[in-house]
Amino acid sequence: MSSGRIAVAGAGLGALSAAERLRERGWTGEIVIVGDEPRRPYNRTPLSKQLLAGTRQPAELRLAAHRDVDATWVLGTSAVALDPHQRSLHLGDGRRLDFDGLVIATGTTPRRPGGIPFGRRVHTVRTLDDARALDAALGRARHVVVVGGGFIGCEVACAARDRALTVSLIEPREALLTGPLGPTVAATVTEQHAKAGVRLHLGTTVTRWEETGRGLRLHLSDGTVLKADAAVVAVGTEPRTDWLQASGVQLADGVSCDPTCHVIGPDGRALDGIVAAGDAATWPNLRFDAVPRRVEHWINAIEMGQHAADSLLAGPTAAAPFTPVPRFWSHQHGLRIQSAGMPALGTATVPLTGAPKSGRYVLGYTRPDQHGTEILVGAVALDAPRALIAYRDQIGLPLARRRAA
Ligand SMILES: Cc1cc2nc3c(=O)[nH]c(=O)nc-3n(C[C@H](O)[C@H](O)[C@H](O)COP(=O)(O)OP(=O)(O)OC[C@H]3O[C@@H](n4cnc5c(N)ncnc54)[C@H](O)[C@@H]3O)c2cc1C
Numbered sequence: 001m002s003s004g005r006i007a008v009a010g011a012g013l014g015a016l017s018a019a020e021r022l023r024e025r026g027w028t029g030e031i032v033i034v035g036d037e038p039r040r041p042y043n044r045t046p047l048s049k050q051l052l053a054g055t056r057q058p059a060e061l062r063l064a065a066h067r068d069v070d071a072t073w074v075l076g077t078s079a080v081a082l083d084p085h086q087r088s089l090h091l092g093d094g095r096r097l098d099f100d101g102l103v104i105a106t107g108t109t110p111r112r113p114g115g116i117p118f119g120r121r122v123h124t125v126r127t128l129d130d131a132r133a134l135d136a137a138l139g140r141a142r143h144v145v146v147v148g149g150g151f152i153g154c155e156v157a158c159a160a161r162d163r164a165l166t167v168s169l170i171e172p173r174e175a176l177l178t179g180p181l182g183p184t185v186a187a188t189v190t191e192q193h194a195k196a197g198v199r200l201h202l203g204t205t206v207t208r209w210e211e212t213g214r215g216l217r218l219h220l221s222d223g224t225v226l227k228a229d230a231a232v233v234a235v236g237t238e239p240r241t242d243w244l245q246a247s248g249v250q251l252a253d254g255v256s257c258d259p260t261c262h263v264i265g266p267d268g269r270a271l272d273g274i275v276a277a278g279d280a281a282t283w284p285n286l287r288f289d290a291v292p293r294r295v296e297h298w299i300n301a302i303e304m305g306q307h308a309a310d311s312l313l314a315g316p317t318a319a320a321p322f323t324p325v326p327r328f329w330s331h332q333h334g335l336r337i338q339s340a341g342m343p344a345l346g347t348a349t350v351p352l353t354g355a356p357k358s359g360r361y362v363l364g365y366t367r368p369d370q371h372g373t374e375i376l377v378g379a380v381a382l383d384a385p386r387a388l389i390a391y392r393d394q395i396g397l398p399l400a401r402r403r404a405a
Contacts, residue, residue: 003029004100006312007089008071009079010240011035013044013298014105014278017305018312019069025313031071032097034089036078037127045298047131048152048234049331052138052159058128079106082247084263084271101312104244104255104263104276105305108237108296117211122231125152134232138163141229145169145218147206149176151330153234154189157198158332168199168226170206170218180344181337184356184363185380189332196333201226237296239280249274254282254294259321261308270316277301277308287323287396288342288377297328325395329385336381338388341365341395343378350399352379353387362387366399374399 006022008015011033019031035041042061050056078092082102089097110124118124123134134156138144144160146153149171160167173179175186176193194200201220208219218226239254248266250256255276257263261283262270276283278301282292295304303324311319330337346365354361365378376399381388 005030005032005098006101006103007097007099008033008103008105009089010104010106010278010280011037011073011075012041012105012107012278012301013063014107014301014305015103016041016063016065016069017302018103018105018277018309019071020065020067021306021309022313023067023069025309027313029100031069032074033071034074034077034079034091034097036076036092038076039128040073040075042128044126047128048125048155049159051131052135052156053162058132061128078243080243082244082249084247084249084265084274087273100273102274103305103308103312104274104280105278106240106243106280108239108279110234111236111238112233113235116209116233118233121211121216121229122233124233125156137230138165141165143168143228145216145226145228145231146234147231148234148236149173150179150234150236151177153232154193154332155330156232156234157193158196161196161198161333166199167197168201168228169193170201170204170220172203172205174202181339181380182343182346182349182365184349185337185382188356188359188382189335189337192333192335237279239294241280252282252292255280256292257281257283258316259284259286260311260316260319261304261322262311262316262319272316273312275308275312277304283322285323286321287325288345295326297326299327300324325392327392336383336385338381338385339378340388340392341376341378343380345377348374352391353384360384362391364391364399
């Protein structure tokens with residue numbers, strides 16, 4: 001592709017990163033970015049942390065591109081349908097936007113299970129507006145309940161404790177963050193929350209929600225009834241792909257892509273001229289295996305946006321596979337958690353630096369390949385960010401080779 005119009009569906013980090021890369025690579029044609037939020041891309045990561053703790057203001061979240069992307073921004077408008085063969089997007093305001101290339105970067109939305117009275121007292125966090133509403137609710141609350149012991153739930157619990165609120169956290173597993181990080185790290189994180197005064201209800205679920213004029217009553221599976229002024233539900237996300245249902249592009253927990261970020265069409269082949277990036281995209285990261293997965297990390301949205309732009313310009317045949325080492329961070333009650341790779345794929349763990357008992361360590365996650373060789377698939381550092389750097393480039397390599405290196 002050398003000239004014409006590239007449309008970008010979604011105006012978040014993945015979109016901005018793709019647009020920036022297109023300009024870096026010399027794309028001189030038009031770029032049109034369509035986003036349903038009323039604002040340009042901003043940093044979501046403080047929404048569950050500093051914004052709620054009051055240490056960062058909304059005005060500080062704006063994301064600036066490193067270079068002028070010279071785009072036409074169509075904000076407050078949804079992409080409602082895609083015709084991949086006509087190469088056109090249909091917008092919520094009735095317009096049709098023809099394109100020569102398309103980047104799909106529409107992110108995710110929080111899961112909202114049925115039976116929960118979402119509204120003034122019960123919140124989810126994805127957008128700045130969500131975080132503002134939650135911030136206001138926390139300002140009126142004395143007791144807040146967090147449902148879900150994943151990253152966002154844990155971070156909201158920290159921020160609420162920083163505001164000296166009573167916080168109860170409900171998680172069906174026996175420890176926090178067990179799913180993404182496994183039992184060893186989960187035990188350290190859980191202990192940290194308990195020390196910080198978070199009231200943990202582990203191994204329990206909410207069986208019934210009641211909202212009265214005075215507040216919430218949550219009935220738990222162990223018979224406990226919790227009274228609260230506000231609640232946050234953080235039980236995972238769903239990719240924003242509803243608008244693609246009729247397009248024929250393949251959808252499976254996200255927009256299905258080939259290893260190069262090209263979107264897979266109705267005939268199972270990569271569509272020339274359409275790529276996807278960020279939280280909404282599922283693709284096989286060949287560093288690990290051929291199983292398509294989504295990666296919901298800040299750094300991945302940047303790197304995948306860049307790679308998708310490169311792939312779009314190169315076309316499906318010449319494009320290279322996107323094989324990153326996924327990375328993310330989280331801060332909880334002063335504990336710094338950094339992760340590289342995909343720890344959740346590990347079937348065993350091995351201490352790489354320090355000892356778990358010390359509370360400051362790097363843990364490796366391994367799984368055997370088809371020959372039985374242990375491959376390092378992830379590493380997590382607790383309060384040891386520098387030590388993690390040494391292992392980052394070893395992800396995807398045999399553990400033995402890593403030791404010899
Ligand atoms: C509260 C919170 C805290 C986080 N903390 C961390 C962290 O500490 N570390 C980390 O690594 N990651 C963190 N993340 C994840 C990180 O923010 C995401 O991985 C990143 O924002 C993904 O970027 P994206 O562009 O794919 O999606 P998004 O940022 O969600 O952008 C997608 C945009 O597209 C819009 N959109 C959706 N559908 C349409 C449509 N049909 N038409 C037009 N526009 C549409 C959406 O409204 C949104 O504005 C956090 C996320 C949240 C919500």
